[in-house]
Amino acid sequence: MALRFKFMSLLGILCLHALALQAQDDLILRYDKPARIWEEALPIGNGRIGAMVFGGVEQEHIQFNEETLWTHGPRNYNKRGAYAYLDSIRSMLINDEQSKAEKLAMEKFMGEKSAQEDSKEWLDRIKKTREQGNNPSTYKYDDKGWKTLQVPSYEGWETVGLEGVDGAVWFRKEIFLTKQQIQNDWTLDLNKVRDMDFTYINGQLVGAEDHFDKVRNYKIPKGLLREGKNIIAVQVLNFIGKGGIAGYKDTSIKIGLKNKKDTVVLDGDWKYFIQDTNAPLAGRFQATYQPFGDIKVHFPHKDVSQYRRTLDIANAEAQVIYTSNGTTYNRTYFASFPDNALVIKYESSKPQQLSFEVELASKHLQHEIKLLDKQTINLKVQVKNGVLKGDALLHVKLVGGNISSKGNKLLIRGANAATLYLTAATNFVNYNTVSANSIERAESTMHNIKGTTFEELRKIHQKDYKSLFDSFSIKLGPQNTKETDQRLKEFSSQVDPAFAALYVQYGRYLLIASSREGTQAANLQGVWNHLLEPSWDSKYTTNINLQMNYWPAEVLNLSRLHQPLFKLIREVSEKGKETAKSYYNARGWVLHHNTDLWRGTAPINNSNHGIWPTGGAWLVHHIWESYLYNQDLNLLKENYDIIKGATLFFKDFLVPHHKTGELVTSPSNSPEHGGLVIGPAMDSQLVRNLFRTYIDASKLLDVDAALRDSIQVMLPKVAKDKIGKYGQLQEWIEDVDNVNNKHRHISHLWALHPGNEINWLETPDLWNAAKQSLIYRGDEGTGWSLAWKINFWARLLDEDKSRDLVKMLLRPADKNGGSYPNLFDAHPPFQIDGNFGGAAGIIEMIIQSHTQYIHLLPALSKDFSFGEIKGVKVRGGFVVDMSWKDNRVTELKIKSLSGGLLQLKQGSIHKKYTTEKGKTYIFDANLTLIK
Numbered sequence: 001m002a003l004r005f006k007f008m009s010l011l012g013i014l015c016l017h018a019l020a021l022q023a024q025d026d027l028i029l030r031y032d033k034p035a036r037i038w039e040e041a042l043p044i045g046n047g048r049i050g051a052m053v054f055g056g057v058e059q060e061h062i063q064f065n066e067e068t069l070w071t072h073g074p075r076n077y078n079k080r081g082a083y084a085y086l087d088s089i090r091s092m093l094i095n096d097e098q099s100k101a102e103k104l105a106m107e108k109f110m111g112e113k114s115a116q117e118d119s120k121e122w123l124d125r126i127k128k129t130r131e132q133g134n135n136p137s138t139y140k141y142d143d144k145g146w147k148t149l150q151v152p153s154y155e156g157w158e159t160v161g162l163e164g165v166d167g168a169v170w171f172r173k174e175i176f177l178t179k180q181q182i183q184n185d186w187t188l189d190l191n192k193v194r195d196m197d198f199t200y201i202n203g204q205l206v207g208a209e210d211h212f213d214k215v216r217n218y219k220i221p222k223g224l225l226r227e228g229k230n231i232i233a234v235q236v237l238n239f240i241g242k243g244g245i246a247g248y249k250d251t252s253i254k255i256g257l258k259n260k261k262d263t264v265v266l267d268g269d270w271k272y273f274i275q276d277t278n279a280p281l282a283g284r285f286q287a288t289y290q291p292f293g294d295i296k297v298h299f300p301h302k303d304v305s306q307y308r309r310t311l312d313i314a315n316a317e318a319q320v321i322y323t324s325n326g327t328t329y330n331r332t333y334f335a336s337f338p339d340n341a342l343v344i345k346y347e348s349s350k351p352q353q354l355s356f357e358v359e360l361a362s363k364h365l366q367h368e369i370k371l372l373d374k375q376t377i378n379l380k381v382q383v384k385n386g387v388l389k390g391d392a393l394l395h396v397k398l399v400g401g402n403i404s405s406k407g408n409k410l411l412i413r414g415a416n417a418a419t420l421y422l423t424a425a426t427n428f429v430n431y432n433t434v435s436a437n438s439i440e441r442a443e444s445t446m447h448n449i450k451g452t453t454f455e456e457l458r459k460i461h462q463k464d465y466k467s468l469f470d471s472f473s474i475k476l477g478p479q480n481t482k483e484t485d486q487r488l489k490e491f492s493s494q495v496d497p498a499f500a501a502l503y504v505q506y507g508r509y510l511l512i513a514s515s516r517e518g519t520q521a522a523n524l525q526g527v528w529n530h531l532l533e534p535s536w537d538s539k540y541t542t543n544i545n546l547q548m549n550y551w552p553a554e555v556l557n558l559s560r561l562h563q564p565l566f567k568l569i570r571e572v573s574e575k576g577k578e579t580a581k582s583y584y585n586a587r588g589w590v591l592h593h594n595t596d597l598w599r600g601t602a603p604i605n606n607s608n609h610g611i612w613p614t615g616g617a618w619l620v621h622h623i624w625e626s627y628l629y630n631q632d633l634n635l636l637k638e639n640y641d642i643i644k645g646a647t648l649f650f651k652d653f654l655v656p657h658h659k660t661g662e663l664v665t666s667p668s669n670s671p672e673h674g675g676l677v678i679g680p681a682m683d684s685q686l687v688r689n690l691f692r693t694y695i696d697a698s699k700l701l702d703v704d705a706a707l708r709d710s711i712q713v714m715l716p717k718v719a720k721d722k723i724g725k726y727g728q729l730q731e732w733i734e735d736v737d738n739v740n741n742k743h744r745h746i747s748h749l750w751a752l753h754p755g756n757e758i759n760w761l762e763t764p765d766l767w768n769a770a771k772q773s774l775i776y777r778g779d780e781g782t783g784w785s786l787a788w789k790i791n792f793w794a795r796l797l798d799e800d801k802s803r804d805l806v807k808m809l810l811r812p813a814d815k816n817g818g819s820y821p822n823l824f825d826a827h828p829p830f831q832i833d834g835n836f837g838g839a840a841g842i843i844e845m846i847i848q849s850h851t852q853y854i855h856l857l858p859a860l861s862k863d864f865s866f867g868e869i870k871g872v873k874v875r876g877g878f879v880v881d882m883s884w885k886d887n888r889v890t891e892l893k894i895k896s897l898s899g900g901l902l903q904l905k906q907g908s909i910h911k912k913y914t915t916e917k918g919k920t921y922i923f924d925a926n927l928t929l930i931k
Contacts, residue, residue, distance in 0.1 A: 026475070026498050027314040027505060029484045029823065031055075032307060034320075038063070038530050039813075039820035039830060040485075042311040042318045044342070046335040047516030047564070049424055050527035051342050053333050055309040055320040060297035062333070063530050064342060065290075066390060067520045068428035070597040072287035073387035077111045077575075077600035078582040085109055086584060090666050093678050094658045101667065102607045102676045109583065110610060111602030113283030114385075119239065122280050126168050129275065130198060130235065136170040136273060137200035137233040143172050146271040152247025152255050155829060156194060157238075158533045164365050164384070166238055167277040171245060171270045173232045175257070181264075182225040186257045188232070190216040192246040196237035202230055212246070220257070232266070235275075239282035240385075242533050245270075250815050281385060285604035287596040289523055289538035291530050292424055293362040293379050293392055295344075300355055301329070311822075313502075313509040316465045317458075327353045332454075336461040337516050340445050342422040343461070345454045346415075352400060354415040359408060360394055363532055369408045376446075377408060378439075384532075391438040392424040393446045419454045421446060431571055431599045468512050471557040472871035476501040476864050485821040492811040495863040500806060500842055506823055507839025508556050510832060511549070520597070521564040522549045526832040535829050540568070542615035543593040543671035544745070548784055548833040550622055551754065551791075551840035554629040557871045557879070562626050566639065568595075569619045573642045576601040576616060580649050584613070588649030589642075591615035593671065608675040611667050613653065616646045617686040621754065624693045631877035631898035636697050644704065647694040647711060650687050654718070657733065662719035663687075670731050671747045679733045681748035684719040689755050691715045721751065721758070721766055728776060729758075729769040739776040744785040746777050746792070753791045756850035760797060771796050779808060783817040783825040787837030794844035794859040802845045803861040809838045847882070849874035853905040856882065856889055856927075876900045878915075892923040 034055040035041040041052035047067065054061040085108040092101035129135055136143065150160040151171060162169070188199065188206060193216055198208045202225070207218030236244060247255045247267070257264040307322040317334040328349040335342050348354045359377065360369055366382035372393070379392040396403060401415025412418055425441030427434050449457060477497025480487060487499050514526035524545055529538045540546045546565075553562045576589030579601040584590065592603045593612045603610040623639045626632075636643075654663040657679055664679025671682065691711050698708040724735040731737055731748040751757040752770045760767050774792055779801075781789060786809040793801040811818040813826030817834070820826055825834030846869060848855040854874050870881040877898035883891040889906055896902065899917035904910070904927045911927040922931040 026479055026502055027312065029311040029313070029502075029506070031309040031485065031821075032483055034307075034309060035822070039824055040822055042309065042822055043510065043513065043526070043528050043824075044311075044316065044318055044333055044335045045513030045527045046337040046340065047514060047519035047527065048337075048340055049335055049342055049422070050514065051333070051335060051422075052528060052530065053318045053320075055318075055331075057301050057304050057307070057322065057324075058299055060295075060299065060331075062295040062297075062342075062344070064292055064295065064392075064422065064424065065527055065529055066292045066392075066424040066426060067527050068426045068597065069290045069292050069381070069383065069388055069390050070287045071290060071383050071386040071388075072114050072284070072596075072598060073434060074432050074598055075112075075114065076578075077286075077598075077602040078579050079108070079110065079112050079602065080582055082109050082583045083581075083585040089676075090655070090678075093667055093676065098675055098677070105607035105611060105667065105676060109603065110607060111285055111600065111604050113285055115281060116283035117280035119280045119282075122278070123237075126235075126237065126276065136172060136275075137198070137205075137235065138203045139231050141172075141233075143271050143273070146172070146273050148269040149272045150268070151270040152190070152245045152267065154192075154246045154249045154251075155535060156242025156246070156533055157244030158242060158531055160244075162243065162274075163363050163532050165243060165274060165277055166240055167279040168275040169236050169238070169243065170273045170275055171234045171236065172272075173266055173270045175230050175232065175264055175266070176228055177225055177230055177264070179227045181262070182227055184259050184262065185222070186220045186225065186259050188216070188218040188220055188256075189258050190218075190234070190245055190255050191248050191253075192216065193234070193236055194238055194242050194244055194246055197245075198235045198237075200231075200233040202226060203233075237279075239279050240284060252815070286537060286539060286594055286600050287386070287598055288532075289525070289529050289534060289597075290383055290532060291363060292381060292390055293360055293367075295394060295420070295422065296359050296361055298357040313505055314469065315462055316469070316509065316513070326350075329354070332458075334458065334461050335513065336457055336464070338460050338464050339449045339452075339457055340423065341449050341457070343454065343457050344420040344422075345417065346420075347417045351416050352414040354401065354418060355413045356418075357406075357412070358394070358396065358410050358420065360392065371405055371408060371410075374405060375403060375410070377410060380439075387434050388426050388428055389438055390424060390426040391442040392422060393442045395421045395446055395450050397421070397450065421450055423449075428597070431575070431597065465512065468558060468560065469508065472508065474501045474504050474867070474869045476867040484823065488810060488819060488821065488823070489812055492807045495803065495807065497864050497867070499810065500864070501867075503810060503823065504556070504839045504842050507552050507835050508558060510835055511552055511558055511561050514832070515549075515561045515564045517560060517563050519564050521546065521568040522832065524831050524833070528832075535827070535831075537596070539594060539596045541594050542591055542619065543612055543747070544788070545784060545831065545833045547618055547622065547754070548787065548837040550836070552836050552843075554626060554873055555840060555843055557873050559626065559630055559873070562622065565619075565622060566626075568599075569616075569623065569642060570639070571599045572601050572619070573616065573645055575599040577645070584649070584653050586649050586652035588645040588647065588652070589616060590649050590653075591619065609669055609672045611676060612669050612671060613649075613665060614668070614683050614686045617650065617690040618750075620646045620690055620693060621686075624697070625754075625875075627697075628875040629873050629877065631900065633700060636701055640697060640701060640703070643690075643694055643697050644707070646690055647707075650690065651711065651714065654687065654714070657719065660719070660733070663714060663717045664719050664733065671745045673743050673745050673747070674732065677732055679719050681719075681721055681729070681731055681733075682750045685721070685748075685751040685755055685757060688715065688718050689751075689757065691718070721769075723765065723769040726772065726776065727769060728773040729766060731773075737773070737776075741776070742778045742780065744781045746774065746785070746788065749773060749792055753788070753795045753844075753850075759795070759851050761851045761853075767796070771798075779805065780816050782827045782831075783809065783813075783819070783834030784827065784831055784837055786817050787825070787834040787841055790838060790841030791844050794841060795848070795850070797859050799845070799859045799861040802841070802859045803863055806838070806842060809834065843869075843872060847872055847874060847880060849876065853903045853910070854878065854880070854894075856892070856904065856906040857884060857887055860884075860887060862887065876902070878902065889925055889927070892927065893920060894923070895920045
């Protein structure tokens with residue numbers, strides 16, 4: 001009787017918990033079915049471990065990462081003596097020889113790649129197979145035993161089932177043509193292939209190319225096509241990275257046989273055969289963030305009802321609840337930062353009803369799985385072409401029931417409840433050292449937690465999490481109980497203010513989950529990645545994406561989470577000293593547009609966008625911003641050498657422009673746009689900002705007066721922003737902007753946001769020119785670009801445009817951007833920066849502090865006409881609580897962290913007050929101090 005009461009109580013608890021979730025709907029992501037794809041799964045993380053919860057009923061899948069599992073290893077990324085070619089590159093740019101400059105820079109000025117092998121012998125061997133009499137290119141070749149694969153796959157064959165495959169793969173496709181069709185002139189359009197292809201029709205070679213950027217449009221000779229069946233065969237050779245027939249990024253454009261009137265579409269299933277996976281090692285500029293493994297759980301549940309999958313961002317836990325055969329099953333998941341573990345609990349409302357099988361798996365070719373004891377599975381991984389190794393441990397603890405094993409699976413039968421603990425570690429120590437013992441690390445963590453109950457771990461986890469999350473709150477409208485994916489579909493047609501508030505808090509949740517004290521900084525995907533070849537290597541792109549990740553850190557009261565970024569800045573400043581010397585013969589340090597776990601700082605990829613030396617200047621801005629928000633002189637003392645080093649670099653690197661005499665960067669580019677140039681506007685904005693930062697920091701710390709004086713002399717000589725013939729802010733020194741250009745990067749507006757040099761108060765002409773540039777560039781863009789435009793339009797005080805861009809960001813993902821069902825930002829594919837930039841942008845609509853004022857409700861549309869925000873930080877060292885109705889402040893409370901001057905603005909009302917450190921001030925609707 002007591003046991004029955006216990007389980008009736010448990011069922012009651014589960015029901016009460018479900019009601020509690022509904023009551024807190026503003027902080028819940030809710031779904032009524034399991035995730036089908038990764039972008040529907042729910043993210044949890046502790047900064048070190050990230051996991052994606054699919055919530056399947058019969059087949060549960062939890063994919064996980066550990067933050068330090070990357071390819072490659074410590075090495076020198078710099079091409080020694082590259083500076084010998086600097087003057088030649090500059091001279092070519094002065095003489096308008098951009099192509100020549102880019103060619104020379106590509107040969108002599110890019111970073112060193114990782115180790116690579118000679119490919120000639122392998123290519124010769126593969127060639128011989130194509131020359132054999134009966135090879136896969138021939139018309140009558142027997143391919144009945146071949147499997148099928150979806151073609152094309154723009155993000156690589158890895159996304160459609162061929163992960164970890166580098167080498168030679170054959171593809172074949174049958175098409176049927178009429179007698180009339182074969183009379184026409186045809187071109188075979190595959191668009192792009194990664195990387196080499198040999199393409200045949202009916203056994204005859206029609207084309208071959210050797211690089212991804214070369215378009216495959218192969219003219220088909222007359223008489224080659226047959227009435228009836230025709231065979232298209234493509235041998236794809238891929239050395240490293242993404243592979244396969246890529247086709248078009250815009251999936252509405254199909255690959256196929258094409259002429260002026262007709263298209264025979266070839267999208268769909270192709271037969272394929274993996275010929276050779278022993279491709280020679282190919283060098284890469286930088287490393288790739290890797291997935292670690294998967295937890296796979298098999299349940300004997302088929303017919304279920306009342307299914308619910310949620311992510312409670314107020315408590316940082318995911319949950320799955322459903323009923324099967326009269327029993328309610330509950331699964332709870334969280335990632336604990338204090339205990340560095342992923343913790344899962346399975347419960348059933350009736351005794352002895354919990355049965356399942358659990359195993360570990362991994363995509364890494366080099367992996368081993370074994371049982372350490374009757375309750376613990378060990379997964380060992382070794383990354384391909386790298387020095388990093390990892391160990392994961394999964395330990396299962398039961399309440400009731402029994403546990404056994406079969407192979408490397410654990411079998412649980414007849415339990416009342418089960419707790420799963422996952423720990424993971426690698427041999428990474430720092431960017432120079434990989435001497436740690438991963439199994440000892442994982443075992444030590446497991447030893448510390450496996451004797452602790454689920455509820456104890458949960459309590460510790462929530463206390464830690466809430467110490468960050470509860471510092472801020474936002475309410476923007478009445479609650480909505482619909483499923484999250486449904487709310488996403490409806491938001492663009494009917495603004496749901498509470499959904500925008502949820503998006504802000506989700507951004508804070510993701511930052512807490514992917515960036516904690518002592519961890520690595522959040523990368524392009526935070527801490528989550530399921531692909532061996534993720535887009536852009538899931539590393540750190542420093543021409544906006546890494547920086548955007550941390551736009552919410554200060555304003556949304558998560559200052560502690562800036563620490564991993566500051567650690568990264570220090571490390572790239574150390575590595576960047578050699579790059580500054582090798583490439584520019586300069587003092588200080590430099591960072592170009594990308595870095596990775598090993599802190600590469602040299603130019604990478606291609607000279608038309610990879611030579612961009614102002615990444616470090618932008619990162620220094622985050623240190624200064626943190627000071628402005630918190631007024632902490634210790635932060636400046638700790639990082640003064642970084643600020644000084646970046647300043648010294650530009651003191652040495654800047655050169656007079658050959659026409660204007662202004663100081664400019666050369667060579668450089670306006671990020672990913674326009675090729676290699678002299679003095680793009682963004683660079684000048686960043687350098688001016690850096691110089692002002694250095695001058696102010698050295699004054700505050702009373703150091704280096706002589707250097708400060710020299711920088712003060714240089715500052716007014718740095719190239720100024722210019723207004724062009726269309727009334728636009730010029731992107732380059734020359735007035736060559738194209739008003740029809742819709743490029744995703746709008747880098748020349750950096751001084752509008754996140755900089756503050758261009759603003760409505762002090763530089764209205766430039767402010768209006770920036771607005772004109774934004775109008776010409778258009779609203780559409782990738783996910784992070786949409787997020788940046790929210791911030792731009794908020795700084796331009798345009799409430800309707802700001803709202804419109806929020807609507808575009810919060811729409812179902814398409815080829816232009818938006819959000820996936822789990823609210824991950826879509827570049828596409830997934831990039832997390834848009835989540836962070838969008839969250840910061842919504843707050844920028846509500847409050848701004850980049851001028852002398854704390855500007856209240858500067859760009860808030862009528863769709864958000866009432867609301868409440870608490871704990872928002874602003875520059876000058878203040879924390880603000882505010883309520884509003886009908887777009888007017890009704891209550892205002894401000895805490896002074898440092899005792900600074902407080903200047904408030906709402907509409908035409910301006911007020912100024914002196915404050916004392918630690919005191920809180922209350923104001924009425926007219927911003928008059930009442931307490």
